[in-house]
C-alpha cells in the first residue's frame with residue numbers, strides 16, 4: 032500500500048503537471064515570504080523610529096524645563112523644598128499627559144533621588160557611576176535611549192543629562208512603555224501572514240487548475256501511447272482529442288499524423304509478412320510432400336495387397352473382415368496425413384482461437400516423422416501437462432513450429448536428437464525446440480532473422496523461415512530466442528503469452 036502511494040507520488044512529482052505546480056508554488060512561497068518579510072521589517076523600523084522620536088522629544092522638553100528650574104535653584108530664586116515640589120509636580124504632570132510613561136526619576140549629579148514616581152526611592156542614592164546608561168550620559172552629556180524590560184514590560188529607557196553646556200546638575204530617567212507599539216507590530220504581522228496564506232492558497236488553487244487544464248491534452252496523448260505500448264495494437268480506437276490553436280495543438284496534430292503513418296506502415300508490414308509467409312509455406316509444403324508421399328506409400332502398398340487378397344474367390348468370412356479392417360486402417364492413416372498437410376497449407380487471415388498446444392505439436396510431428404527417421408533423428412517429446420489451451424492463430428503458429436523444426440532436422444546431417452519441450456513460465460508458455468546439429472556461427476547469428484538470409488543451397492532454403500516466424504510470433508505478443516553452440520546444437524525458444 033505504502034509502496035504504491037510512494038510510486039504514485041514519484042510519478043506525480045516527475046509529471047509535467049507536478050513539476051509545474053512545484054516550481055510555481057516554490058516561487059510563490061519564496062516571493063511572498065521575502066516580500067512580507069521586507070514589508071514587516073520596514074513597518075517595524077518605522078514604528079520603532081516613531082517611538083524613539085517621541086522619546087527624544089520627551090527627553091528634550093524635560094531637559095529644557097528641568098535645567099531652568101535647576102538654574103533658578105542655584106541662583107537662590109527657589110529654595111530646595113520648592114524645587115522638590117516642582118519636580119514632583121513635573122513628574123505627575125508628565126505621567127498624566129502620556130499614559131505610556133511607566134517611571135520617571137530625577138537624580139542630582141551625585142546620584143541622590145530628588146524626585147521619583149516610585150515613592151519608596153525618595154532620598155535614596157543611586158550609584159549613577161556604575162549604571163552604564165547614566166554613566167555614559169554624564170560622560171558625554173548626551174541623551175541615551177535603550178530598549179529594556181521594566182516590571183516585565185518592554186520599555187524605552189531614556190536617560191537625559193540635565194546640563195547647559197558643560198555644567199550638569201543631574202539626570203532624569205524616563206521609562207516609556209513600547210507595549211502598544213509592539214502589539215501593533217505583532218497584529219500587523221498576523222494580518223500580513225493571514226493575507227499571505229490566503230493569497231498563496233488561492234494562487235495554488237489557480238495554478239493547480241491551470242496545470243491540470245494545460246497538462247490534460249498531453250496526458251491524453253501519453254495515455255494513447257501507453258495503450259499502444261501495452262496492447263501493441265495500432266488499430267484500436269482512441270478517444271477524440273479537441274482541436275487547439277496553441278503549441279499543444281501542434282503536438283497533437285503531429286502525434287496523430289505520426290500515428291496514422293505508423294498504422295499504414297504496420298498494415299504494409301503485416302501484408303508483407305502474409306505474402307512472405309505464403310511463399311515460405313509453399314516451400315515447406317514441397318519439402319514435406321516428399322516425406323508425406325512416402326508415408327502414404329506404405330499404407331497404400333499394404334492396402335493394394337489386401338485388396339488383391341480380397342479379390343480372390345476363396346476368402347473366408349473372417350479373413351475378409353480382417354482385410355477390410357486393414358484397408359480401413361490404411362485409409363484412415365492416409366486421411367490423417369493428408370488432413371494435417373491441408374491444415375498446414377490452408378490460407379487464412381490471422382484468427383486467434385483457443386488451441387491445445389501439446390496436441391498441435393503432436394500433429395506437426397506426424398508430418399515431420401518421415402524426414403526425421405530418414406536422417407536417423409530421434410524425436411524426444413517433453414510436453415508439460417500444465418498447459419491448457421492458449422489463444423493463437425493455429426495455422427500461423429503451426430508454420431512457426433514447422434519452420435523451426437525443419438531447420439533443426441536440416442541442421443543434423445548424420446543422426447541426432449530433436450527435443451521438443453513445452454513449459455508454462457511466469458505468464459508465458461515456452462516451447463523450446465533443440466537439436467544436436469552443427470550450431471550457428473556467431474558471425475551469422477545477428478542475420479538469421481533477416482528476410483532471405485540463408486546458408487543453404489538453391490532448392491534447400493529460401494531464407495524466409497525465421498523472418499516470417501519472428502513476425503508471426505510478435506503478432507502474438509511473444510518472442511523468439513536462440514541459443515547455439517558450434518558443434519553442440521541449437522535451441523530455439525518461442526515464448527507466447529498464456530492469456
Ligand SMILES: Nc1ncnc2c1ncn2[C@@H]1O[C@H](COP(=O)(O)OP(=O)(O)O)[C@@H](O)[C@H]1O
Nearest residue numbers: 438439442479485486492493494495496497521
Ligand atoms: N537449427 C539450426 N541450426 C543451425 N543453423 C540454423 C538453424 N536454424 C536456422 N539456422 C540458420 O539460419 C538461417 C536462416 O534460417 P531460415 O530463415 O529458416 O531460412 P532457411 O532455412 O531457408 O535457410 C539458415 O540458413 C541457417 O543458417
Ligand SMILES: [Mg+2]
Nearest residue numbers: 434438496497
Ligand atoms: Mg528454414
